[in-house]
Amino acid sequence: MEAIFGASARILEQGGRAAFNTNRIAEVAGVSIGTLYGYFPNKEAILMAMARAELDAARDRVAAALLDASSGVHPARRAVRAVIETYATGGKVRRILMETLFSHGRSEELARPVGEIADVLVAQAGNVLPTGPERLGPVGLYVLTRAIDSVARAASYEGMSFAQSQAFEDELTRLIFVYLGWPEDKDNAPRE
Amino acid sequence: MEAIFGASARILEQGGRAAFNTNRIAEVAGVSIGTLYGYFPNKEAILMAMARAELDAARDRVAAALLDASSGVHPARRAVRAVIETYATGGKVRRILMETLFSHGRSEELARPVGEIADVLVAQAGNVLPTGPERLGPVGLYVLTRAIDSVARAASYEGMSFAQSQAFEDELTRLIFVYLGWPEDKDNAPRE
Amino acid sequence: MEAIFGASARILEQGGRAAFNTNRIAEVAGVSIGTLYGYFPNKEAILMAMARAELDAARDRVAAALLDASSGVHPARRAVRAVIETYATGGKVRRILMETLFSHGRSEELARPVGEIADVLVAQAGNVLPTGPERLGPVGLYVLTRAIDSVARAASYEGMSFAQSQAFEDELTRLIFVYLGWPEDKDNAPRE
Amino acid sequence: MEAIFGASARILEQGGRAAFNTNRIAEVAGVSIGTLYGYFPNKEAILMAMARAELDAARDRVAAALLDASSGVHPARRAVRAVIETYATGGKVRRILMETLFSHGRSEELARPVGEIADVLVAQAGNVLPTGPERLGPVGLYVLTRAIDSVARAASYEGMSFAQSQAFEDELTRLIFVYLGWPEDKDNAPRE
DNA sequence: GATGAATGAGTATTCATTCAT
């Protein structure tokens, strides 16, 4: 039921996790609680489903950015930009969703999309990327992808003033370059 | 009250956050609930106080490792090692504590010790470090310190098999070297 | 829920306000607390609803007495008698209910039925009453009705020995007569 | 301890009965709770003592007004005026105090000062009053004194707009005159 | 007398979940 997701998002946005209760969700969604339980086994399942959808969307956005050859911007920079933008949007709800996953010990879930991006990276090596992450072992790949993701997330959630600045994008991009042993990126492509 | 912290830790360890209720804490700590509320204004305050203590301890451990000149191991590697060890210990409780801070929007609190480590780094530049992070702007410093911390934490909480491996330590150390433009570290110092 | 009112009355009668707690009410009423809260938003609402019902019943009793032409007793005396009887019954519960209204600053609620009686009085002037309270301004009407009500209540709640005596009824009736400038009432109708 | 009464009054005035707790009283009064319990056996005792003091003060004020021959105003009117003024002052605290007495079934306490005024009335009959309440039996005296007191209180606590008007004073005064069979009072003495 | 740390019984209210209709 799409109505349930919509209602949940609205409630989460307005009242935070505290206001998120099944009776309220059913009311806002315009269905009965019985119906709600027909679609989801329990409250957490709703949050989980939303979190996964959110994660998939983010992964798709980053993968698309990586593969999009239409601009002259370097793929690594495009990916960094997509990650930053992802954390800049979604606000409160996104954060609560991530939290839910984390507190349920589902960090692997959180990790999944990042890993999938890494897969795309490897598969496209030599194609979208000059010389690629295939030179990295699995540990190196983990460190690199997780670093970009984590640092972008931290900057956003810690409310750092530079979280969406060009300088921040530059630094994250540079991290990729130096870590992969690429020569410096010169295309300081300004964000539109 | 030390007893309260001890009891809280035990309860958190065994039953997780769900089992963490004031009546139980008082009981396990061997004090009355009234006394509990004499020391803490509410349940969350206990968690917050514990989290801060934990964070301070972690910061001290990493700072000490950074400044400890007794071994022949490179300071950057010593720091990486301390960070990894910190996340390897503390288990469930530590994790719940961090979560609490995060879900209360106190990400800055989480960030504080990392920032303090960065301060130590800068202060000691040219002393413990050959040429140092003073070359980095604030954004670069943020990216570097947060990356090390976040990636080490992610690997631990996601239960990655290599979370405490030599290879992982190497990669994180290498990240620092390449990011600071240092020549490769050769002292692949084995962990004790 | 009638069961809730019944249970509340019983509890109030036996244990007073101190024993009046939601868990107990639900238990005695044979419903779950959840159900209780389905019908009333909070504990006070139960008391309020009961108080209003009580007040309405009292008003109806007095109004009926006033309009009842079946006996040869003077309407004013009939009303006085009804008021006295009202305070003589209901005991502890009635008292606690009135208190609740009063302590919630809802004195107007307490006043309402008395005002409604005054309305009946004015409407029926020249009909049930020889020459009537229409000669009184609003202030005079207030003083008269409130005096009868308050004095009867005081005598009852202060446990005065004469609270239900003929002499007391006579005095209150006389108060009405002299206040309205009527000639003395001679029908000292004995209470059955 | 005067400090305790003062603190209690302040707390009652500001936060109502809900804010009235022993720890708070001790704090505001600047004494320890232990000391508080050295002077009063329990919380209610404080309220009771305050209520009695308030009642005595009111009684003294009315008695003084009754006996004060300095003005040309009729003693009955002077008493009515004093009663009205008493209820007009004291506000929230006075009300809570009266409530306490009432809800503890100490209505007799509430009645006491009124009875004492009646005693003064009888004792001074033929002196301050032309022909007096000695013609009334005890029931009549009760009805008269209680009526004046109750109606003045009701008007004040129900927030009637005329509670302090000349018209209200006139009506209550007239009640006394007609009840005692006195010829109409002509000295519509304006309130200062 | 004064102190104030400690006590702990007591309670209103919430909300996930069920299941008879």
Next chain:
DNA sequence: CATGAATGAATACTCATTCAT
């Protein structure tokens, strides 16, 4: 399939009172 009335376990927190110092 949908409904929503009913359930009741669970819990944070208050505050009058005590008593060792």
